Amino acid sequence: MNIVVCVKHVPDATADRKFESDNTVDREGVDGLLSELDEYAVEQALQLREKRSDEEISVTALTVGPAKAADAVRKALQMGADKGVHVSDDAIAGSDYLGTSLVLAKAIEKIGSEQKVDLVVFGMASTDASGGVVPAMVAERLGLPQVTLASVIESQGDQVRIKRDGDTATEVIGATLPIVLSVTDQSGEARYPSFKGIMAAKKKPVESYSLSDLGVEASEVGAEAAYSAVEEATARPPRTAGEIVTDEDGSGATALAEFLASKKFI
Amino acid sequence: MSEVLVLIDHVDGAVRKPTNELLTIARRLGEPSAVFIGPADQAAGAVETVKKYGAEKVYVVDDAEIKGYLVAPKAEVLAQLVEKTSPAAVLIVSGGEGKEIGARLAVKTSSGLITDAVDVTAEGVTTQSVFAGNYSVTSKVTKGTPIIAIKPNSASPEETAGAGTVEEFAATISDAAKTAQIVAAQPRQSTGRPDLTEAAIVVSGGRGTGGDFAPVEKLADALGAAVGASRAAVDSGWMPHTFQVGQTGKTVSPQLYVANGISGAIQHRAGMQTSKTIVAVNKDEEAPIFELVDFGVVGDLHAVLPALADAVEARKN
Numbered sequence: 072m073n074i075v076v077c078v079k080h081v082p083d084a085t086a087d088r089k090f091e092s093d094n095t096v097d098r099e100g101v102d103g104l105l106s107e108l109d110e111y112a113v114e115q116a117l118q119l120r121e122k123r124s125d126e127e128i129s130v131t132a133l134t135v136g137p138a139k140a141a142d143a144v145r146k147a148l149q150m151g152a153d154k155g156v157h158v159s160d161d162a163i164a165g166s167d168y169l170g171t172s173l174v175l176a177k178a179i180e181k182i183g184s185e186q187k188v189d190l191v192v193f194g195m196a197s198t199d200a201s202g203g204v205v206p207a208m209v210a211e212r213l214g215l216p217q218v219t220l221a222s223v224i225e226s227q228g229d230q231v232r233i234k235r236d237g238d239t240a241t242e243v244i245g246a247t248l249p250i251v252l253s254v255t256d257q258s259g260e261a262r263y264p265s266f267k268g269i270m271a272a273k274k275k276p277v278e279s280y281s282l283s284d285l286g287v288e289a290s291e292v293g294a295e296a297a298y299s300a301v302e303e304a305t306a307r308p309p310r311t312a313g314e315i316v317t318d319e320d321g322s323g324a325t326a327l328a329e330f331l332a333s334k335k336f337i
Numbered sequence: 338m339s340e341v342l343v344l345i346d347h348v349d350g351a352v353r354k355p356t357n358e359l360l361t362i363a364r365r366l367g368e369p370s371a372v373f374i375g376p377a378d379q380a381a382g383a384v385e386t387v388k389k390y391g392a393e394k395v396y397v398v399d400d401a402e403i404k405g406y407l408v409a410p411k412a413e414v415l416a417q418l419v420e421k422t423s424p425a426a427v428l429i430v431s432g433g434e435g436k437e438i439g440a441r442l443a444v445k446t447s448s449g450l451i452t453d454a455v456d457v458t459a460e461g462v463t464t465q466s467v468f469a470g471n472y473s474v475t476s477k478v479t480k481g482t483p484i485i486a487i488k489p490n491s492a493s494p495e496e497t498a499g500a501g502t503v504e505e506f507a508a509t510i511s512d513a514a515k516t517a518q519i520v521a522a523q524p525r526q527s528t529g530r531p532d533l534t535e536a537a538i539v540v541s542g543g544r545g546t547g548g549d550f551a552p553v554e555k556l557a558d559a560l561g562a563a564v565g566a567s568r569a570a571v572d573s574g575w576m577p578h579t580f581q582v583g584q585t586g587k588t589v590s591p592q593l594y595v596a597n598g599i600s601g602a603i604q605h606r607a608g609m610q611t612s613k614t615i616v617a618v619n620k621d622e623e624a625p626i627f628e629l630v631d632f633g634v635v636g637d638l639h640a641v642l643p644a645l646a647d648a649v650e651a652r653k654n
C-alpha cells in the first residue's frame with residue numbers, strides 16, 4: 072500500500088505572525104515548522120503502517136513550498152515516514168487554495184505513476200491559512216472519495232471507516248480505497264522523533280519536483296493566477312485594556328453583574 | 338439584478354439561523370435565491386422561513402438519491418445551479434461541511450473561494466479575521482463566481498418578505514460523487530441550551546473548573562447562554578469535543594463571551610477573539626486572557642460564578 076501525507080510548513084503560531092507589504096504571509100521573519108495539525112496526519116499514516124504490518128506499506132511525506140519547507144518533510148521523516156517529496160518553484164509563490172491544490176494533486180499523480188497511491192492523508196487545516204479546504208479540493212481534482220475530519224480511523228482490506236463529530240451529529244463514514252482522508256487533533260497525540268529516527272531520516276530519500284516535472288504551467292499557479300486577491304491586511308488594534316477587579320468576599324460577582332447590566336446583557 | 342445563491346443549512350427542514358444571516362448579506366449583492374437540498378416533503382417549512390428573510394426564489398432539490406453521501410453531490414448540485422443562473426455569488430455557511438462544499442464547487446466552476454468571512458460588502462469585498470484575530474484582511478474574488486463561506490453571527494438577520502417562488506430543480510448526480518457514505522449517525526443530543534456557534538452569549542470553562550462544570554452551566558442558564566470549553570477541559574474528558582472553542586474546535590463570535598478558568602492560549606483565542614464583549618474570571622491575575630477582556634475578575638470561579646448567577650437571576654425578577 073502506498074500512502075502520501077500532505078504536510079505544510081507554516082509560521083510558528085506562538086510567534087508574532089505578520090503580513091508582508093504585498094499582503095502575503097511573512098514566511099521569512101518568523102520561524103517556520105511542520106504545521107502541528109499535520110503531525111496528526113503523519114501519526115495516523117504511521118499507525119496504519121504499524122497496524123497492517125503484514126503488508127508492504129510506504130509512507131511518503133509531500134510538501135509544496137519554498138526551500139525552507141523541506142524542514143516539514145524532514146520532520147515527517149524523523150517521525151518515521153519512508154521518503155519525502157518537496158515541490159518547489161518560484162512560480163508557486165502567492166498561490167491560493169486552487170493553485171496549491173492543483174500542484175498537490177499533480178504531485179500525487181506523479182507519485183502514483185510509479186506506484187498507485189491508495190491513501191492521501193491531510194491535516195484538518197493548516198495553522199496559518201486554516202481554511203480546511205485543500206483536502207476537499209485535492210479529492211475533487213483526483214476524483215477520489217473524501218473522508219474528512221476523522222477522530223477515529225479503522226481500516227480492513229480496502230475498507231476504511233472513520234468516526235467524526237459532524238456539524239449536527241456524530242457520524243461513522245465508510246469508503247473504499249483509494250481515498251482522501253483528513254484527521255483532527257482528536258485522533259491521537261503525534262509521536263516525537265526518537266534519536267534513532269532523527270539519524271535514520273538523514274539517509275531517507277527526498278525528491279524535489281519543479282512545476283515542469285509535474286506538467287504544470289507557471290501561468291496556472293502563483294499570485295497572478297490566483298482566483299482571489301487580498302486587498303488589505305491590517306493589524307487589529309490591540310483591545311483597549313478593560314477593567315480588572317480582584318474578588319473579595321463576593322465583590323467580584325457584584326462588580327461583574329453591574330458591568331453586564333451596564334452593557335444590557337441582564 | 339443577478340441572483341445570489343444561498344445554500345440553506347438545515348436539520349430535517351428546520352432552517353438554522355446562520356442561513357437567515359446569509360440571506361440578509363445576499364441582499365447587498367443581488368436577489369437572494371435560496372437552495373434547499375433535502376427531502377422534498379420537508380421543503381415547505383424551509384421555504385416559509387427563507388421567504389421571511391427575503392428569498393425571491395427557492396430551488397428545491399430532492400435529496401432522495403444523494404442523502405448520506407456527504408459533500409460531493411451537493412457541490413454538483415450547486416455547480417449545475419451556477420451554470421443555470423450565472424449568479425453574482427454563492428454564499429455558504431462557513432462550517433466543516435459548508436467549506437468543503439465550497440472547495441469542490443470552486444474547483445468545478447474555476448472560481449475563487451473565500452472562507453471564514455465575517456463581512457461582505459455590496460462590492461463583494463470580504464473581511465476575514467486571521468492569525469488568531471491579530472489581523473483583519475479584506476479580499477475579493479477576482480475570477481469566476483465568488484464563492485464565499487460566511488461565519489455564523491456575521492450579520493443580524495433582517496426580516497423582509499421575499500416572493501419565495503419555488504422551483505423544483507432536478508440535478509444530475511454522477512456516480513463518482515456517491516462514494517464515501519455515512520453508515521451511522523447519532524444526532525447530537527439537545528442540551529436545551531442555544532447552539533454554541535449561533536448563541537448570543539457563550540459561557541466557557543477551562544482547566545480551572547477542575548472538572549466541575551456546574552457553576553459554568555448555572556451561569557449559562559441564568560444568562561440564556563451556550564456552554565463552551567477549552568481544549569484542556571475537553572482533553573480531560575470533562576466536556577464533549579463538540580463544546581470546544583478554538584482553533585480546532587468551534588469559532589464563536591457572540592455578543593458576550595465569558596471565559597472561566599481559561600488561561601487564554603493563542604489556539605483558544607483563535608476561536609473567540611472576535612466576540613464583541615469579553616469577560617473573564619481567573620484566579621491568576623497574570624493570565625493572558627486578561628489582555629483581551631473588557632471586564633475581568635481575579636478570583637476563584639467556584640465562588641464568583643454561583644454568586645454572579647444569583648445576581649443575574651435577582652435582576653431578572
Ligand SMILES: Cc1cc2nc3c(=O)[nH]c(=O)nc-3n(C[C@H](O)[C@H](O)[C@H](O)COP(=O)(O)OP(=O)(O)OC[C@H]3O[C@@H](n4cnc5c(N)ncnc54)[C@H](O)[C@@H]3O)c2cc1C
Nearest residue numbers: 543544545567568569583584585586598599600620621638
Ligand atoms: C494544534 C493545537 C490546537 C489547539 N486547539 C485548541 C482549541 O481549539 N481550543 C483550546 O481551548 N485550546 C486549544 N489548544 C490548546 C491550548 O494551547 C491550551 O493548552 C488550552 O487552551 C489550555 O486550556 P485552559 O486555558 O483551560 O487550561 P490552562 O492553560 O491550564 O489554564 C487554566 C487556567 O485556569 C485558571 N484557574 C485555575 N483554577 C482556577 C479557579 N479555581 N478559579 C479561576 N481560575 C482558575 C488558571 O489560573 C489558568 O489560567 C490547541 C493546542 C494545539 C497545539
Ligand SMILES: Nc1ncnc2c1ncn2[C@@H]1O[C@H](COP(=O)(O)O)[C@@H](O)[C@H]1O
Nearest residue numbers: 077078135193194196197202203204205
Ligand atoms: N503547501 C502545502 N503543502 C502540503 N500540504 C498542504 C499544503 N497546504 C495545505 N496542505 C494540506 O492541506 C491541509 C489543509 O490545509 P488548508 O486547507 O490550507 O487549511 C493541511 O493540513 C495539509 O495537510
